[in-house]
Amino acid sequence: MNAIRFLPSDGLPALLSCLVKTGRRILAPVEKPAVKSSVVFEPWSEGKPLTLQKATVPAKEAVLPQCETLLSYRQTKNADTAALNLDDTPNAQPTVVFGARPCDACGYAVLDRPFLQGPFVDPYYRARREQLVVFTTTCGSGCATCFCHWLGGGPSSPEGSDVLMTEIEGGLVLQSVTDKGAELLNSMPPAAKLADGAPVFRQAEEARKKAWASLLPAPDIKSARQAIAGIFSDANFWQEQTDRCLSCGACTYFCPTCYCFNITDEGDGYEGGQGGRRLRSWDNCMSSQFTREASGHNPRTDKALRMRNRVSHKYSFYPENWGAASCSGCGRCVCNCPVYLDIRAIVLAAIKHAGDK
Ligand code: SF4
Ligand code: SF4
Structure with missing residues (x-):
């Protein structure tokens, strides 16, 4: 049709x-x-x-x-019965x-x-x-x-x-x-x-x-997936690329392809009855709290590790799973970054750095 x-x-x-x-x-x-x-x-x-x-x-x-209710619940109780009603x-x-x-x-x-x-x-x-x-x-x-x-x-x-x-x-x-x-x-x-x-x-x-x-002519970035995976453990490279990042997260909030989310449960409290809801909200992999565990341990303590995750997800992990980059090249992360960090430059530098090794 x-x-x-x-x-x-x-x-x-x-x-x-x-x-x-x-x-x-x-x-x-x-x-x-x-x-x-x-x-x-x-x-x-x-x-x-x-x-x-x-x-x-x-x-x-x-x-x-940006924030949605996945389910809400309410418990009703009287002397003989108790019931939990869920709406998802x-x-x-x-x-x-x-x-x-x-x-x-x-x-x-x-x-x-x-x-x-x-x-x-x-x-x-x-x-x-x-x-x-x-x-x-x-x-x-x-x-x-x-x-x-x-x-x-x-x-x-x-x-x-x-x-x-x-x-x-x-x-x-x-x-x-x-x-x-x-x-x-x-x-x-x-x-x-x-x-x-x-x-x-x-x-x-x-x-x-x-x-x-x-x-303008496009550079060949077909090797980006292997190149980024190949320098995954090169701490100096990621540190250099991330030095001026402010961890503000603008790059992720403006992105049409970022989809990390967090889930939180929120109760109404005892005064208003026994109910509540489960919420899903956008998360931001550039935030210092991203991947912080309940124990307080955070496997990505440093902003360079978080940048490595963001770039690797878009140009290495996602392509490995799905056969295409999780970046559409919209450029919003480039024009909204307050310190002019450019993901294109990081990808090209990764390809060059991997080739130089
Ligand atoms: S250029 Fe790619 S990473 Fe940057 S905002 Fe657009 S889709 Fe996201
Ligand atoms: S927008 Fe720029 S400064 Fe802010 S987190 Fe992203 S790369 Fe870092």
Whole structure:
């Protein structure tokens, strides 16, 4: 099944309005000029201005909320009986992420592997992922911090997307890349202002070609997995790469592919009854408390060991398990690091260092 549509420039609100009427929550990029010119995904409603700029923060929360309740419990007791009621229903809402970039959509593909394709399927992730439709804006050009093409992606890569949207003169060309995307496009009523996109599809292809041509040549990083594994025990290397890191964790919070989490149990206390909940929250491997054990022992006492873990996970352990890097090359960790640490430089240095040994 395939669908190609054209949306005139003034048609975005009409399309979004029709998508809202399908009962879905629409997460769209919204400008927040007061906060360092950030662009963040927020629920869209009629009349809300949106932008198709690349978001500062990816819409990872659509599948992995920063904090979620996995289950809640309540104990009821009287003189004769006692019962424990558990509610572990996944909290999922049909959602359209509208205006992701290919590197963000690739992030969903990275998360799908451990959450859906391993020996244990995560029911909470699955419930949200199944109800998610991703509309991705293809990029018009590369930028200094993007490096998706180092990792097999690109400005119009379809991985993780359901619909690709490409800007051409006078509007957007929307192309389905999955059945889910095609079904949604085909179900749109005339009020969505979508016209047949076949006559202008050539223009979208030209725009995509131009974007690919704007990318700087990518270095060959095929040996990164073995190189990083080979220098795992080289403490000096990791120390040098990490010296100026502040352990602030920005690199992980902005990342579309980081998925470490922590689980905590929280009781209501005795006064309010005997109940509580189990929460899952994002964790951050750059934090000094990451992997701290209940005894107080922490196997990663030093920030260099934590950086080694972060880089190794993305470029060595994950590829070993899943055959691809757990980095989409979005560059958000590069442009949001307060001390300009660049994961690209660390990977290239690792390849060189392993070759020099
Ligand atoms: S590691 Fe950096 S470049 Fe790679 S996906 Fe995460 S934020 Fe983007
Ligand atoms: S954003 Fe930069 S300074 Fe902060 S933890 Fe990551 S690498 Fe270190």
